[in-house]
Amino acid sequence: MLLLCVTVALGAAAPSAVEARRSATVRRVVRGKGKTGRCRKLFRACVLAAAMLATPGMAKAQVPQDVNNVCSIFREQPAFYEGAVASEKKWGVPVGTQLSIIRHESGFDKHARPPPKKVLGVSIPFTHQSTAYGYPQALDGTWERYKRETGRSGAKRTDPKDATDFVGWYVDMTSRELGISKNDAYKQYLAYHVGQSGYRAGDYNSGHEASARRVRATAAQYQQQYDSCAAELAKPKPTMLQSLGNTLGGLWKRATGGGN
Numbered sequence: 378m379l380l381l382c383v384t385v386a387l388g389a390a391a392p393s394a395v396e397a398r399r400s401a402t403v404r405r406v407v408r409g410k411g412k413t414g415r416c417r418k419l420f421r422a423c424v425l426a427a428a429m430l431a432t433p434g435m436a437k438a439q440v441p442q443d444v445n446n447v448c449s450i451f452r453e454q455p456a457f458y459e460g461a462v463a464s465e466k467k468w469g470v471p472v473g474t475q476l477s478i479i480r481h482e483s484g485f486d487k488h489a490r491p492p493p494k495k496v497l498g499v500s501i502p503f504t505h506q507s508t509a510y511g512y513p514q515a516l517d518g519t520w521e522r523y524k525r526e527t528g529r530s531g532a533k534r535t536d537p538k539d540a541t542d543f544v545g546w547y548v549d550m551t552s553r554e555l556g557i558s559k560n561d562a563y564k565q566y567l568a569y570h571v572g573q574s575g576y577r578a579g580d581y582n583s584g585h586e587a588s589a590r591r592v593r594a595t596a597a598q599y600q601q602q603y604d605s606c607a608a609e610l611a612k613p614k615p616t617m618l619q620s621l622g623n624t625l626g627g628l629w630k631r632a633t634g635g636g637n
Contacts, residue, residue, distance in 0.1 A: 440485045447476055447599040448606035450485070458610055460538035468545030473600030474562045475544045478569060481592050482514040487535040489514065512540035513547075523547070544569075551576075562596035563589045 443449040451458035461472045483489035491507050491514075508517040511534025515523070523543050524532050532539040551568045552559050555576060559565065566589045568576040575581065615623065 444480055444485055445598075447473065447602045448610070450476065451603075451606070451610055454537060455614070456537040457541065460541035463538070464541040464545035467542070468549040468559075470545040470548045470559050471562075471596070471600055472603050473596040473598070474548065474559070474565065475541050476599050477562060477592050477596035478544050478548075478566060479512050479540060480595060481566070481588060482509075482570075483512050485512065487512055511535045512537065513543045515543055515547075519547075563593040566592040 441450040441453050443453075451461075457476065461475050464470060464475055465472050479485065489511065491509050509515065510517075513534060515534055520532075520534060520543070523546055524530050527542070527546060529539065529542070532543070534540060534543075547569060548559055548565050551557055551565055551573055554573055555568060557564045557568060564576075567581055567585060570585060570588065571581045
């Protein structure tokens with residue numbers, strides 16, 4: 378990618394230069410001594426654009442800007458879209474239900490953890506009320522079981538694709554073991570939050586039920602939104618090289634005053 382940037386910069390600096398002078402020109406461009414200021418700016422912008430495209434996680438690690446709109450979430454963080462669609466196809470769990478559970482469990486915070494433990498009302502540093510972690514707030518033991526049963530040994534709770542696959546796996550297991558429909562976001566969330574054995578024993582309270590109602594409402598909202606943008610999201614996306622070309626094209630037009 379960096380070689381492409383150098384080639385573009387060389388073309389702007391000396392389009393008719395002979396091969397024997399190219400290495401010297403490259404050194405001048407990299408050191409900021411190219412023939413034109415526009416060339417230097419283009420080279421630097423190109424390197425920056427290449428770095429951002431090569432490491433999309435850097436720009437996508439934050440909580441989505443609009444957590445109330447699943448289409449916006451998918452456009453901003455495509456990994457959630459790709460993971461949710463794959464999970465729905467694999468486990469039969471609606472996209473809206475998957476994303477609603479993640480939202481209400483972690484708020485789309487990849488490093489979310491439960492509050493710290495307290496002793497006499499004082500929080501104890503570096504402790505947590507449980508081992509729940511990541512987007513799906515999966516417990517350590519449950520996560521290890523998921524990895525064993527699915528063969529995804531390298532799965533991470535901070536990865537959107539792994540998180541959505543986990544939710545699909547858990548909801549599918551709940552459906553088989555407890556007979557709860559995968560479309561019943563209310564009961565599925567109760568079983569997800571208190572565990573399947575806890576649900577079977579009725580080990581949940583009015584607070585859990587209120588949370589489950591919110592999950593059900595968000596799931597319905599997300600599903601309706603997704604149905605409206607699914608066709609658009611399914612369209613082929615430009616490749617990294619195409620994206621870089623589009624970025625450079627816009628930068629070149631600005632640097633040359635419209636490309637005239």
